[in-house]
Structure formats: structure tokens, C-alpha cells
Amino acid sequence: MTVRVAVIGAGIMGADHARIVSEELAGADLQVVCDVSEASARRVAEENSAQDVSTDPVAAIRRKDVDAVLIASPDATHASLTLEAIKLGKPVLCEKPLALTSEDCLAVIEAECAIGRQFVQVGFMRRFDPSYVDMKDTLCAGKIGGAIMMHNFHRNVEAPAGFSGLMAITNSAPHEFDAVRYVLDAEIVSISAFEPKRCTSGACNPVVLVMETSEGQLITVEVNNNAAYGYDVRAELVGKEGAVSLGGLAAVRVDRSLSSSVAYAADWRPRFHEAYRLQNKAWIASITTGVPAAGAANAWDGYCATAIAEAGARSLESGEKTRVDLAERSALYDPAGTAA
Amino acid sequence: MTVRVAVIGAGIMGADHARIVSEELAGADLQVVCDVSEASARRVAEENSAQDVSTDPVAAIRRKDVDAVLIASPDATHASLTLEAIKLGKPVLCEKPLALTSEDCLAVIEAECAIGRQFVQVGFMRRFDPSYVDMKDTLCAGKIGGAIMMHNFHRNVEAPAGFSGLMAITNSAPHEFDAVRYVLDAEIVSISAFEPKRCTSGACNPVVLVMETSEGQLITVEVNNNAAYGYDVRAELVGKEGAVSLGGLAAVRVDRSLSSSVAYAADWRPRFHEAYRLQNKAWIASITTGVPAAGAANAWDGYCATAIAEAGARSLESGEKTRVDLAERSALYDPAGTAA
Amino acid sequence: MTVRVAVIGAGIMGADHARIVSEELAGADLQVVCDVSEASARRVAEENSAQDVSTDPVAAIRRKDVDAVLIASPDATHASLTLEAIKLGKPVLCEKPLALTSEDCLAVIEAECAIGRQFVQVGFMRRFDPSYVDMKDTLCAGKIGGAIMMHNFHRNVEAPAGFSGLMAITNSAPHEFDAVRYVLDAEIVSISAFEPKRCTSGACNPVVLVMETSEGQLITVEVNNNAAYGYDVRAELVGKEGAVSLGGLAAVRVDRSLSSSVAYAADWRPRFHEAYRLQNKAWIASITTGVPAAGAANAWDGYCATAIAEAGARSLESGEKTRVDLAERSALYDPAGTAA
Amino acid sequence: MTVRVAVIGAGIMGADHARIVSEELAGADLQVVCDVSEASARRVAEENSAQDVSTDPVAAIRRKDVDAVLIASPDATHASLTLEAIKLGKPVLCEKPLALTSEDCLAVIEAECAIGRQFVQVGFMRRFDPSYVDMKDTLCAGKIGGAIMMHNFHRNVEAPAGFSGLMAITNSAPHEFDAVRYVLDAEIVSISAFEPKRCTSGACNPVVLVMETSEGQLITVEVNNNAAYGYDVRAELVGKEGAVSLGGLAAVRVDRSLSSSVAYAADWRPRFHEAYRLQNKAWIASITTGVPAAGAANAWDGYCATAIAEAGARSLESGEKTRVDLAERSALYDPAGTAA
Numbered sequence A, B, C, D: 001m002t003v004r005v006a007v008i009g010a011g012i013m014g015a016d017h018a019r020i021v022s023e024e025l026a027g028a029d030l031q032v033v034c035d036v037s038e039a040s041a042r043r044v045a046e047e048n049s050a051q052d053v054s055t056d057p058v059a060a061i062r063r064k065d066v067d068a069v070l071i072a073s074p075d076a077t078h079a080s081l082t083l084e085a086i087k088l089g090k091p092v093l094c095e096k097p098l099a100l101t102s103e104d105c106l107a108v109i110e111a112e113c114a115i116g117r118q119f120v121q122v123g124f125m126r127r128f129d130p131s132y133v134d135m136k137d138t139l140c141a142g143k144i145g146g147a148i149m150m151h152n153f154h155r156n157v158e159a160p161a162g163f164s165g166l167m168a169i170t171n172s173a174p175h176e177f178d179a180v181r182y183v184l185d186a187e188i189v190s191i192s193a194f195e196p197k198r199c200t201s202g203a204c205n206p207v208v209l210v211m212e213t214s215e216g217q218l219i220t221v222e223v224n225n226n227a228a229y230g231y232d233v234r235a236e237l238v239g240k241e242g243a244v245s246l247g248g249l250a251a252v253r254v255d256r257s258l259s260s261s262v263a264y265a266a267d268w269r270p271r272f273h274e275a276y277r278l279q280n281k282a283w284i285a286s287i288t289t290g291v292p293a294a295g296a297a298n299a300w301d302g303y304c305a306t307a308i309a310e311a312g313a314r315s316l317e318s319g320e321k322t323r324v325d326l327a328e329r330s331a332l333y334d335p336a337g338t339a340a
């Protein structure tokens, strides 16, 4: 069986997903590429030998020859397009965020719960990154004792003009929130946001977040979207008997000019290209088997990331430690399995 | 267009290739798995949803529903099966070695030259390993000046009983010979083999090889098939202005028990799984386009690796520096392109 | 001129200082070793060929044949012994802390200011550690742009029974406070303390501190006195254009048992032995020249570290961000030089 | 007791030794600095507060107020000055080489044997480098099994004009020969020298040496005096169960401009400054105790390094593997202890 995929959105993320579906996956066909810009849709479709193009996402989702939907359109459209797919019973891989607000995330959850089945995988691809998986495996194998702290660093070369500390929390930090929840299997219950005063003007706006989990662990996150020196994601998990860190993954080391160096990429693609490939492969397999991909982020995970970001935004404004109040989790999202 | 592949050989390499064809590649179908052991063929076929099984490699190659042949059967069968495929005009990906002797390699070359077209890609997968590719790119970009030396280290955990220094040269070192030729775009013209006397008995038999290239460069290779500590492949290319080394690729670093450590794998698969995937992807693409995969090893490269190993074996026996005498290279293998 | 030194305290720190004075320094003599335990004093004196022993620290300080005093006695005695030495006009190297309370630190400052000269160097030895010095030099050379964040990790194998998060702040964190102040040339103006709830009982009590500086920078500190895996001090300074981290300093790397590892020491001595040697060498030189050692911690620095720790302790109790209110700094401690 | 030292030679090495004697050692006085250039002698003497200067090395050695002699004058003078000191019964620390020829080394050995006591320590300072010491300790502790191979890399930024592959063997490689003999406690019995033909003209002249030891081990050495990228000394010792490598010793790591880098020094001094200090400290201690410094190179070691270099030079000329024929070792140099 071949899964026929509609990719919604032909921007940088959509183009990359179209390429993965077309070139990197067994058992998937790139059926249609959809974008409000027909030119964009057509260019990405041609580059990746898609069957067809569309400028109407709802129509694309509804096509009879589309089995599954990969949503990589602008963030504001994620929730409504996801709901459309659920209504048709079609599986969705939705780029993060699942929705702009936790309320809209809950609407997706309600739609799944009404049917009693998960349709949505959220594109927190780090859950498929071999180094995060290895970190979690190291913890679960008992090699570092029980987890007590986790330190996370998220650095981009440069943010768009006007990107603020607030946006660092709502746009970038969710990847960190989800990675922490994935590795620790714990909820985040409070968040305290800090911003260096030195950088309030202009292009410089890192934030430091300190979080507590339901298991009594402490988490720190630095989000630095103007780190300048390179795309750099780091994490260290500290247990009672040891610690585990994401490794260095440089292909080569170069010695020249009194320096021994390894390269940073300019953006996330080289760092996480394997994670995206494995994520999308697991998604296709889950459609074939009918069982959600092990370890993947579901709608509940998408909701949590957004809800934590909302609490972080309030903390940044108030300067106070802020509780993360979550809705009650439906049994549909119980880790043990899916509901009937 | 989907390429229907016969995988010949269902041992450890054949099984891995069957999995890659079935699970990791777009545009390829695993049509038949062939092994002299029907049970092995059937097991690998089932694990990878192959269409059919066979115990007769020649029959498998001749099947109408087979477009291309991936040879991973015992080394002694490589040349004759490759010739069979060439006779039928079917493209071949042949695991190394292309043949047990340089004479048999030349027979394959003659078969291709008689037709005037390349059919054979040899499975020197390191040419698709991102770190070797990056090393070559670093050289070609002029970052280290002209190449003058290359140091190579090939270490396995443990060799089968009876594995000797001679076998290290004929079985393991060819990967190094080909990596050097790939990175440097130069021929190896002499070889001197050394063996530590301490280890002539029992399971311990590393060799050190010193080679000269057609461009006046010096190459060293250590092959240590009983290195015990892990599977470890290293290389450093030294230029007039700098040096470039293969990077460390550990997913995580673990701190415990007064030690900070990264893991070695027990065999080559984790180290080179991406290389195999990209190699096979490039092979499938070359079938679709009709153009040999850029950077891939062809029959000439397969011949050279075997011829160098033969000279190395003679050097180990004589204790003398030994010339590598190669046949004349047909224009079919000119780097610039393929003959008409 | 040879400086005749009295080492007060023959515990683990005092013994090490006695060894350094005796064996590692040109221009210094170990004149007397003093400890309330005569046996301890005698053992350390004999091991290091001291001229004499004493059990009375005040008498030892007053000896005519003692030119300078190195205080490594219990923390509660630091301030009064330092004041005794100042009264006599003898230079002091006082192990941290300068005093148990900021009030007592201020008494030392007042004594110096009354005379109008610095007599005291505080044993914040990291200011002489080549890696911290290199970090500061990298910042000052403009290689990473203006500093905006600094992350610090202080990990010990195991704390004594009963060691608490509070003690982590008052006993261990001052090394971090001083390192931050040294590297950044900035004051710490607020501190927020966090403790993982998971570890409130028994032997496990890390703390995470978030601090703001007078220059608007954000600082994080993890103090983890039961890190189990080894003695490990890390720091990363993040600037607007790059970052600089303390390097790994392993003498060797060992490959065995499917692992590539470097060793951690069990305590601080191997990590900082060079820092102590250079610190003490600089102290002896400052006595000879009469000019305080460049970069060394003075009484004001000792006061600041203690005052920050007091604010941190209050924050840990209140759960609130807490201001660090410092006394006014006398011109005697102006960075430009010493007062007349 | 204070050892009064004459430093013979006020060039780059002599100036550094004068500084170490003056500033870094307890129990030593810099009595006289001697150089044929009075200006040089005077400059170094003043910079390091020496008591006196001299332009006559023999007279300096004979001075009543000189207890011990540190020879850092031009290589051609080493043997005769060492003999002069032995004649007077004064201990010597002689920079490598002990003599320009193995014959002259043997003359020093004969002088010691005639008296029946060792007077000479040769300045192979790597025996005091913590990383080489740690490598040897790792081997002796059985952590890597019996040693079977050792790989050594010696790289300088730039050699003086006219420096040849021959000079790489006679001037630079002796440090490697001695390091191998120190770590392995084995003799080198054969040597094969290789030179990349690409670099025979001009400033580029690396050599690769392959050696066999008395214990049946294989050794490789690359000497690359025009490596351009930095001063870089590497070594890896391969045992039957594992391997140990010299560690990276960078004080800091800098992240900027899409690169993560550590610095190389431009010459040997930062890399080995601790080795020189510890070497000279051990030398002073050996004078006080009358027992040769443990692990230090003696006259026999100096002879061996020169004899191996001579064999290497012959191998480079002949292109053949060349035996290293050593004189018989006097019992005075038995590892177990010194003769009566």
C-alpha cells in the first residue's frame, strides 16, 4: 500500500517535507502540493515530481486521491486544517505549533476524543533525532540514576527583525518544552522567565527559562535567536548518578591557521535532517499500521507545548514564577495505548 | 518508474541491503531475495516484504520482473554474477570486492568495455559517507592546501579465528585503498607492508601499510581487525596548509563513574548506515537517469582496490616495497564522463 | 629577598598550601605551620620542611620571622586572623570565604581603609586558572562581542552528610559568584534561587541560581555537590557575536570496552592545582613588589561573594528574586589602582 | 640547601631555562648565565636576576659558586661541555641532543662509567609531560593490554629555510624516539624512512618513519616541520585490548563565525611549559637527593636517540629498512638502579 500525501504549504518547511515524501520515503507518494501562491505550489511540485498542485487547502485535503495530510502552512491555519482532516478521518502530520492558542489546541483534542481515535501527529521532530532518543534511552537504562535537572540551549544565527523575547518563548521554546517532556515523561508545572536587560532594544533578545516538573525536577532553557555564531542545540540531562549530553556531530574537523575547528550550520536543516526523515517515515508507517508512531508527539503534546509557552509569556511580563495549568488529559492520550 | 531489485545473498550484508531497498528508498521495489539457503532467502524476504524468493542467483538475475541486481553473495561469486547481469544489460550494485583477483576484475571491465557502457557500481559505500565526502570537499575547496599525506585507521572488535595479516590486507584494507583513491583522485603506485612480530600467533594480526601515490603523496594505513575496544574508522588528510580529519559522531556523551565517555559500536553498521542508504539511493537514481552515480566506485575502482591488495600481500611476504602495476585504464572510466 | 610564610591551618587546604610554598615557589620559605592540633601542624611541617610549628595562630602571625600569612584555618577564624595580620601590617592570603558574614567582611575592609592600603588577597584561585583567564581575555579581545549571559556549573562527587541547598549557596557558589564578577567586571544585583523538589531529603541538594548583573547580563549557576560522576567545573560565556567555554583538559583519552573516555578527578585538586600554584606565586610576587597581584581577589571581592551568597540564601527561603544590596565601595578598591 | 645553577646558552631555550630556574623552582638559584654573546648573557641574566654573567662556558662550569650546569648552548657544544662538568663531578641537565653523533654520546657514557655514577640528565622533557606520563601509567596499569603499536605525529608551523627531511630525522624525530622508548620500555631495532616525493623542493619536507622494537611492536612517526596550521604533537598507543591517546589540552573553546574552535600554539612552549618546569624541578631534587630523577632520560637514552636518528638518516638515503645497532649497555644504566 502506498500512502498518497497532500503537502499543505510550499514555504521552506513545506518544500522540505515535499522533498522527503518524494525522495526519502518508501511507501509514500507526493500526491498534491498546495499553497495559496500557485507559483510556489507549482515550483515545489515540479522539483519533487508531485502529481498535482492546488491553491485551496481544504479542497486538497478533501481530494479522494489524498490519503493523508502534511500541514506546513502558516501557523494560524494549522488548527482549522487539522480539524478538516480529522472530520474526513484522514491522518495528519502537523508542523508545530498545533495551534496558536491552547484553546484552539483543545478544540483539536475534542475532535479526536469525539471520534475516540488519534489522527494527529505533531511535528516535534526531535523525538526522532537519534541523539535525543539516545539520551532518553540512557536515562531509561538507568545509567545516570533518576533525572533531577535538564539544561537546554537553543541558538539560532539570527532572528527576523522585530523578533522579541516573547516570540522566543512562543515560537522557539516549544521545541524545548516538548523535548523535555519527551525525555523526562513528566509535565512542566511552573515557569519563570528572565531576559537580560542589556538587550531590550533591537535585534538581541535571548530569554532564560527555569521550569519545575511534576516529578520535582528543575529545567533550564536558554533561547537565543540571535546567537550569531551558528545554529546550535544543546541539552544535558543530569541524574543522581551521572549526566548525559547531546553529542557533537561534526562530519570533519579542520586544522588550519592556528585553530582546530568544526563547523556549525547556519540553520536547523543539517542538524535535524535525519530527525525529519525518521519522523516522516514513522508517520507513514503509522498510517499503514493504524497505530500511532511510538514516541511521536500527539495532539495532547501539541497542546502542552502551547500551554507552557502561554505561561512563559505571562511570566516574562509579570516577572513572577507562573503556574502551568493544564486541562485534564483524556484517556485517549494515556501513554499505555490508544482508546478503542 | 519503480526499479525492481533482486538482492542476491541473504547473509548479514544481503539482509541489510534488502531492508534498505524495502524500507529506506523511494522508487525501488524489493522484487526477489535469492540465497542458496532457501530458509535464509525466505526469512529476509518476509522481513522485508519481498515479492518472491529464489535459490538460483542466475535465474534470479534473468527474471523479467527484475530490473537491477544487488550482489551481496559470497565474494567468490561476485565476478561471475556481475558478468551475468552485464550480459543481460542489467545494472549491478556489487558488494566489495568486485572479484577475488585482479584478473577477474579485468574480465568485468572487458565486458563493460565491449558494450561501451558502465553497468557496475561497486559497494565502496564510504564514498557516500558524509564525513569522507566532507573531507574531499574540504580538500577541493582549497582549505588545507595541496594534499601531501593521508593517515587511515581501520579497527574492528574481533576477527574470525584464523584471520591473518594477509587477510587484513585482502579483505579489510581495500576499503582504505578505495577511500584514499576517492579522496585524493590519485593512484597508489607502491606499497610496503609491516606486521608487528609480537602478534604472529593466535588472534592478533594488525598490519601497517605505507603507500605512495602517483601524485607523490605518502599514505599510511593501519588495519587492526582485533582492536577489541570497538569499531573505529579514522582518517586524516594532511595538506600543505592544514589538515582535515573525520569527525566524532557520537549521539550522546555520558558522564558517570569518574569518566566522560562516548560509545563505540561493535560493528560497522551504525557507523556507515547512512553511507549505505545514500549509496543505494544514488544507485537507484543512476538507473532511472542512466548516468552513473557521481562519486561512486565503478569497475575500474573495484579492479584497483584488488590489485593494490595483491601488491600489499606480496610486500607482506617479501618485506620489500612493492610496485602496484595496473592495466591501462579504458576511456570508459575517464573521470570526465562515460563513453558513448 | 625571601618571603617567610606562616601557614595557618594544617587541614587539607593548609597542607596543600604548605606544599606549594615549600616546593613550588621561588622566593618563599615555609617558616611555620600552625594548627590547633599540634600533631597535624607537625606532620605538615615535616612533610614540607617547615622551620617550625605552632598551635597558636595569633602568636604565629606575630612572629618576627614571619613576613606574610596564609590563612587556611576553619572559616570562622578567617576574619579575626586577617584583622590580626592587618594590624601588624603583614600581607595575607586568606582562603575563601574572607568571613562568614558580610558584616565581618566589612570589618576587614574598614581595617584596610583605615590604613589606606590593601593587605589581603582572597583565595579565589580561579582568577589564576589559565582557562578562566583565557575566557576573560577572549572577551576583552572582542572575539565574542559584548557579554550577555554566562552559564556556570559546579559539580562535586559527594557532599558531606547534611550538606543542604543552603550550604551549596553559602559554601560552594561563592567560587562561581567570584568567577562571574572576575570574567565580566560587573556586579551581581539580583539573585533567584531554585531547588529541585525531588531531592529535598537526604544527600541530594543541587540548586540553580539565576542572577542579573549591573550591566544587564543574565547569569545561571548550577551547584550540584552530589553530582556523583566526578569533579566538574564548567562555564560558558555568551556574547553578542559568539561564545567561549572552558575547555576539556584531559591528559589522555582511553579507548576500551566499546567506549572512548576521559577521566574526571574525584576532587578539585587536579583541576585547579595550576591555579593554586600561580595564585600563590602572584601573591609572593606582590609582597616583593608591594603592588597587589593583577587580577587577584581583594577584600572587596571577598565581601561581594559573601553578600551575594547571603542574598541567595534569602531567595532560597522566600522563593523570590532578591536584590543584592552592597555597601559603597571605597576608592581603595577602584580597579584603576590602589589609593595613596 | 640551595642549588646554584649555571645556565650555558642564552638563546631561546637557555632564556627559558633561566626563567624557570629563577622564577619557577624552589631550592635553586640562577648563579650565572653564560653566552658567547655577552649582550645576550646580560639580557637574560637581568631579566631573571642572575648573580653574574659569563662568556666562557668552561670557566662558568668551573666556578666554585656553581653547583650544577644546565646546558642549552648550540648542539655542537653539548658533549664537550657535558664532559667538562662530569670531570668536575657536577650534575648536568643537557638539552637534547646529548651529542651530534652516537660516537660522541658514547664518550659521555664512558666518562660516567669510568666514575661509576650518573651525572647527566638529558632534556627529553616529554618524560615529565603529564599526558605522556598518564599514557605510560595507563599502559602499566593494564588498561589497554600489552602494547602492540604506537603512532606519533610531530608538527611544527614552519621550519627554517633549507630544513630537509634528513634534518627532520636528526633534529625533530629524536623527541619521538625517546618518547616511544620511555612509554614502551623497549628498544628500537629497525627503522624505515619514507618521504613524500611531492615535496622534495623548497620548504616542504615531512617524513614518515616505521620502526620495530625489541618487543616486536610497530611504531610510526610522522615528522612534519612545515605543517603550517600549528604546533601539534600527537601520540596514540595501541594495545591488545584498547588504546590511549594524548588528550586535547585547550584552555577554552570559542564559538563564532559558524565554527567551534580551539587554538593551536605557534611553537612548543605552551604545549610543554609544564613538562619543562617539572623536568627541571626533578633535576634540582635529584641533585639534593643524589638519586637520578625517576623516569628522566640519562646519557644512555641520549645515545639511543642519536643512534636511531643515524639509522633513520641511512634509511632515508637507501630507501631500505635499516637496523639500529646499539653498543652494549653498561650496568650503570640498568633500569633497576644506579651502580655503586
Ligand SMILES: [Mg+2]
Pocket: A095, A096, A123, A124, A125
Ligand atoms: Mg519542527
Ligand SMILES: [Mg+2]
Pocket: B095, B096, B123, B124, B125
Ligand atoms: Mg562495503
Ligand SMILES: [Mg+2]
Pocket: C095, C096, C123, C124, C125
Ligand atoms: Mg579556593
Ligand SMILES: [Mg+2]
Pocket: D095, D096, D123, D124, D125
Ligand atoms: Mg627538549
